[in-house]
Amino acid sequence: MQTLTLANIYELQGLKEEALEIYKEILKKEPSNSEAKIAIRRLCGMRKKFLNTNTDMKDFFIKMDSEVEFNEFERWLLKIWE
Numbered sequence: 001m002q003t004l005t006l007a008n009i010y011e012l013q014g015l016k017e018e019a020l021e022i023y024k025e026i027l028k029k030e031p032s033n034s035e036a037k038i039a040i041r042r043l044c045g046m047r048k049k050f051l052n053t054n055t056d057m058k059d060f061f062i063k064m065d066s067e068v069e070f071n072e073f074e075r076w077l078l079k080i081w082e
Contacts, residue, residue: 002026004035016043 002022010019020043026036061073 004033004039007036007039011039011043019043 002025004023004026007019007022007026010016010022020040023036023039023043026033027040030036057073057076060069064070064073
């Protein structure tokens, strides 16, 4: 059963795509659901903002081999979750 609670849990676990799909399904069934509308706008905005960044940072993560690079990666992660 797809609910706002399940979508929120997915979102908190970092499963943004799965959460987005649930929010979209909820909105199809309840077109006036303001929580689903807000969540969809928020998640779509995040996708646009970080569209290719995740691939680039994954490659960076795999190749990093110094404390400086680790710190840079950590700052990037913190920036995403602000």
